[in-house]
Amino acid sequence: TLTLRQSTPPTPGQTTKAALVIPVAVGLLGANGGDLLPEGTRVLELTGAEACFSFDGLPGRPVPSLLRGFSAPVRLERETTDAERAFLMAHDSDPFNRWEAGRAYAVDVALRMLAGAAPDAAWLDALDALAGDESLDPAFRALALETPGEDELAREVFARGALADPAAIHAASRALRRAAGARLGATLERLHAAMAVPGPYSPDAEPAGRRALRNRALALLVARGTAADLARAAAQFDAADNMSEQFPALAALVHADAPQAADALAAFFDRWKDHPAVVDKWLTAQATAPVADAAARVAALTAHPAFDWLNPNKFRALIGGFASGNPSRFHAADGSGYAFFADWLLKLDPRNPQTTARMAGAFETWKIYDEDRQRLIRAQLERIASAPGLSKDTADIVGRMLG
Known part of the structure; x- marks a missing residue:
């Protein structure tokens, strides 16, 4: 029944x-x-x-x-056991339900790790089996191998009745990816080699799916953290004849703060500098890197000729990328990430209130975080709200968040 x-x-x-x-x-x-x-x-x-x-x-x-x-x-909303989720991951003929079972399982594993548990061996085994299942479409396997994002985990922590600690969530998320990269290492190495697309670039679904799976395998291998994995990412970057293969390798190197990252960033910019949308991705890759001095690096990039703070796309790519895509550094315990972001919102507001109001949404979930961070974010929201001449657009958004 x-x-x-x-x-x-x-x-x-x-x-x-x-x-x-x-x-x-x-x-x-x-x-x-x-x-x-x-x-x-x-x-x-x-x-x-x-x-x-x-x-x-x-x-x-x-x-x-x-x-x-x-x-x-x-x-x-349903109660399922780990064994049932692993079973659905392995056997469900419905692709969405198969993906959803894996996603829900991964979220629970991450939250247990947040509480101090070791990586779940059964989940890792199920993920390895799914990754190596040749009957599944490569594009589907690429999606299934994606681990939960830190913002998603923070919302789930809050939904379960606790306040989120971004630093602890980042550590658990990183440990989860490292464990997946280590346990699935042999499968991921095989996929990275087997999913290479021969011949000239094609945007068709079949080669796009192969590239997606290859890039996902690379990201998890780099999360494993060995010098050989960083060298593999650098080799993919150097050999790539298209942005769809080169950019994920660049992002993996930059986010790992690899020794090869600086040269790769310079080479990527030199190759794609005449393509504004690709330059936006170059900015975002750096803004979202979870490195200790992320805010300082983003501040330095605001002086780069490629950045124009009055261009909404450039502002979103760099400043918005930091606030919305780098949770561990945006939510730095000393509040420096919040202050940096608020400074830029106040600078942009007189010139482009619509973009400012939209970007301010990065503060929207502030009440799900721990009390210290709530206090720091509230201080910045109040600073913005009390700024002389603040636009109606931004005042409405910020006032709603404070209310």
Whole structure:
């Protein structure tokens, strides 16, 4: 028997919500990983607050695969064990559910590591099996190998009733990637070699998927942290005849603060300096590097000829990249990242209030962080709000965050 319940949070003017009609596409997986239902997937209609659906003639207790094909735009909450998630990662015929099982498992593993646990061996084994499954599309495997982001983990910590510590989350996230790179090392090395795309560059889906998987394998290998892995990234950078292969290698070197990073940055800029969108990526790669002196490096880049603070794309790439894409350094414990960002918002506001207001959204989740960081962010928000001549756009956004 499968029990489904639904609830819709109240909205202004509607404190009580009627039940919706929700189509739930369901598959039931047997012990061998195959679908037990004759039709593979069955669509159940949830029309009330709760309903029970029975399935007869099953050979054993199945593992359900719910909302196949994203059959309804809802948020699914279900209790699953690690073993069930690993099973779905290995066997679910629905790609989204297979990915979602791995994502939810990885988030839980990361949060356990945040609390001091060791990397989960079963998760690493399941991830290795998925990475090496040649029946799966390379593009899908690339997505499945992506580990949870630090902002996602911070939101999940808060959703589970605690305040987020960005430094601790960064350490756990880094340890998670390092463990994955080490455990999957042989598979990742094989993929990095096998997924190389011969011949001239093509943007078609098949070679793009191969490149994506190769780049994901490289990122995890570099996270493993050996000199040989950094040399592998440098070799990919040097050999690349297109930006789609060269930039991920550059980002891996820069984020690892590798000895080869400075030369690679210079070579990349020299090659792509006449392509503004690629130069934006060059700026962002540096702004998002989780190095100790990240804010100082970003400050130095504001004097680079490639940076024009009045160009919204350049401002987003560098200043926005630091605030929105480098959580461990933006949330530096001394508040220097917040002050640096607020300085630039106040500088930009008189000239471009629309971009300033949008960029200020980097402060939007400030209440999910620990009390010390909340105090530091509030001080910067109040400084912005009290600035003489502040634009209405920015004042509205900042006032809403303070309110």
